[in-house]
Each structure stands twice: as C-alpha cells, then as structure tokens.
Amino acid sequence: QVTLRESGPALVKPTQTLTLTCTFSGFSLSTSGMCVSWIRQPPGKALEWLALIDWDDDKYYSTSLKTRLTISKDTSKNQVVLTMTNMDPVDTATYYCARIDYGSGSYFSSANFDYWGQGTLVTVSS
Amino acid sequence: DIQMTQSPSSLSASVGDRVTITCQASQDISNYLNWYQQKPGKAPKLLIYDASNLETGVPSRFSGSGSGTDFTFTISSLQPEDIATYYCQQYDNLPPLFTFGPGTKVDIK
Numbered sequence: 223q224v225t226l227r228e229s230g231p232a233l234v235k236p237t238q239t240l241t242l243t244c245t246f247s248g249f250s251l252s253t254s255g256m257c258v259s260w261i262r263q264p265p266g267k268a269l270e271w272l273a274l275i276d277w278d279d280d281k282y283y284s285t286s287l288k289t290r291l292t293i294s295k296d297t298s299k300n301q302v303v304l305t306m307t308n309m310d311p312v313d314t315a316t317y318y319c320a321r322i323d324y325g326s327g328s329y330f331s332s333a334n335f336d337y338w339g340q341g342t343l344v345t346v347s348s
Numbered sequence: 349d350i351q352m353t354q355s356p357s358s359l360s361a362s363v364g365d366r367v368t369i370t371c372q373a374s375q376d377i378s379n380y381l382n383w384y385q386q387k388p389g390k391a392p393k394l395l396i397y398d399a400s401n402l403e404t405g406v407p408s409r410f411s412g413s414g415s416g417t418d419f420t421f422t423i424s425s426l427q428p429e430d431i432a433t434y435y436c437q438q439y440d441n442l443p444p445l446f447t448f449g450p451g452t453k454v455d456i457k
Contacts, residue, residue, distance in 0.1 A: 259446070269384075269392065269435055271446035282443050285349055318391055322444075332398050333439045333446075334382045338391035 224248035226258075226319050226339035233345050234309050240344060244302040244319030248337075251277055251297050254327035258302040259335065260293065262315040270315075274322070275302055309346045316341040350374050350438055352449040360457045367423040369452045371414075371436035379415045380439050386451075387432045395434075396421065423454075431456055 230242035242260070249256055260272040273293040274282045283291050292305045302319060320335035351374040361367050371381065379399040384392035394403045396412035399419055409424045423430055436449040 257444075261446075268450045269386075269437075269448040271448065274444055274446075282445070285445070320391075329442045329444055333380070333441075333444065334394055334397040335384075335392070335437075336394050336403070338393075341391055 224321060224337045226321060226337060228317060228319050228339045228342040230317070230342055230344065232343060233347065235348050236310055236346060238309050240304075240306045240309050240313070242304045242306075242317055242319075242342065242344075244304070244339060246300050246302070246319070246321070249321065249323075251275070251295050251300070251302070253277055255324040257322040257324065258295070259320050259322060260302075260304045261318045261320055261335070262313075263318070263341075264312075264315040267315075272306075272317075273304060276324075277327075311346045314344065314346045316343045349445065350377060350440070350447050352436055352438055352447050354436055354449040354452050356452060357450065358453040358455070360455045361426050362457045363426055363428060365426045367426050367430075367454060369421040369434055369436075369454075371419040371421065371449050373417045373419075373438055376416050377438045380441075381412075381414070381419050382437045382439070383410075383412055383421045384435045384437060385430075385432045386435065392435060426454070426456070428456060430454060 226246040257276045259274040275293045290307045295302045318341045320338040353372045381399045383396040386392040400412045411422045433451045433453045
C-alpha cells in the first residue's frame with residue numbers, strides 16, 4: 223500500500239526558508255522508475271508543479287521557481303525534502319508530494335501522479 | 349513552457365447529464381495528457397492517463413480522448429459524487445516538466 227505524508231511548518235515569515243518533508247511508504251526511491259514530486263495549490267487556485275527527484279538522484283525544477291527550490295532525498299528514511307527560499311505571502315498554499323512511477327525506468331514513458339499525500343497548508347505572514 | 353487552457357471554467361448540470369470538458373495545449377503534446385478529480389479539501393485523484401486510459405478502479409462513466417493540442421474529458425452520466433474540480437495536466441519527457449490546466453468546477457444543478 224502506497225502512502226505519502228507531508229510535514230512542515232504551518233506558518234513561515236516573509237524572507238524565511240521553508241523546509242517540507244515527504245515521508246512515504248509502499249515503494250522505494252531506489253527502484254528504477256520511481257520519482258517523487260512536489261506540487262502546490264494556493265487557496266482557491268490551480269495546481270502548480272514545483273520539483274521532481276528520481277531514482278537516480280536526478281533533480282528537476284519548475285522553470286519559474288528553480289532559483290528558489292532544492293529537492294533532496296534520504297532513501298534509507300523514505301523521505302524527500304523540499305526547501306524553498308525567500309518565502310513571500312504569494313507562496314501561501316497547500317503543498318503536496320506525489321509519486322510518479324516510470325515503470326520502464328525511462329522518462330520516455332507514461333508519467334502521471336498516481337499517489338498523493340493529503341497536503342500541508344503553509345501560510346506566509348509576518 | 350507549454351500552456352494549458354480548459355473550458356468551461358465552471359459548469360452546472362443535472363444528475364444523469366453528459367458532461368464534457370475541453371483542454372487545449374499551446375503546442376502539440378501528443379497524448380501526454382492526464383486528468384485529475386479534486387474534491388474540496390482533498391488531494392487530486394488520477395482518473396485518466398495518456399489522454400484516454402482509465403486508471404484502475406475509476407468508474408467507466410469517466411472517459412478521455414484527443415491528441416496533439418485538443419483533448420476532451422467526459423462524464424457520461426453525472427452522479428452526485430462527481431461534484432469536484434477537474435484538472436488536465438500535460439507532461440514533457442526530458443527534462444520532465446509538468447503543467448496543470450486552470451481547472452473546471454462541476455456542480456449539480
């Protein structure tokens with residue numbers, strides 16, 4: 223059974239760095255094809271993809287946010303960590319982690335977010 | 349980056365109605381298009397992958413079609429439990445990049 227759960231602060235101040243942790247079970251990030259992504263959703267707005275880390279420790283970021291994001295993993299703990307620097311009130315959102323399983327172990331195959339965490343709301347305010 | 353649009357932004361329909369949502373990409377994305385359902389306060393749920401494939405366990409009243417730049421999502425007979433916002437999402441292969449549409453909110457009339 224695949225599960226993911228996000229954790230982190232509910233409130234951060236402007237200019238601070240946000241650190242979120244995704245703890246998962248039911249799969250291993252050392253398995254070829256497995257990836258974890260972060261996605262966020264401001265209140266009442268659409269979903270926005272942020273970052274992805276793969277089984278080979280390769281990392282990919284949203285074009286618009288890549289200067290502020292760092293994604294990392296601890297395979298032994300089944301955790302993926304996202305840091306976002308210089309937080310602003312516009313970054314107030316529910317942050318989700320989600321799994322992608324590139325079953326073939328290649329990016330040239332089907333890619334969809336098949337399992338999601340429940341999300342964690344982060345408010346940026348002084 | 350590829351831009352995604354969806355129409356309508358919201359709709360209201362009666363139970364049993366056929367509901368259709370369209371999604372358009374700013375350039376050819378082949379069939380690299382997924383559909384998600386999000387109920388209030390919940391995480392999105394994958395319904396359709398690669399434009400037309402029904403995710404395991406998803407009711408058959410949900411379907412998808414299209415390729416290239418134009419895609420369609422259909423609920424053949426709207427049920428009360430289908431009240432939700434529906435998002436399309438495209439993906440690039442390498443580098444992997446993902447873009448969601450703005451969403452379509454579906455209500456019961």
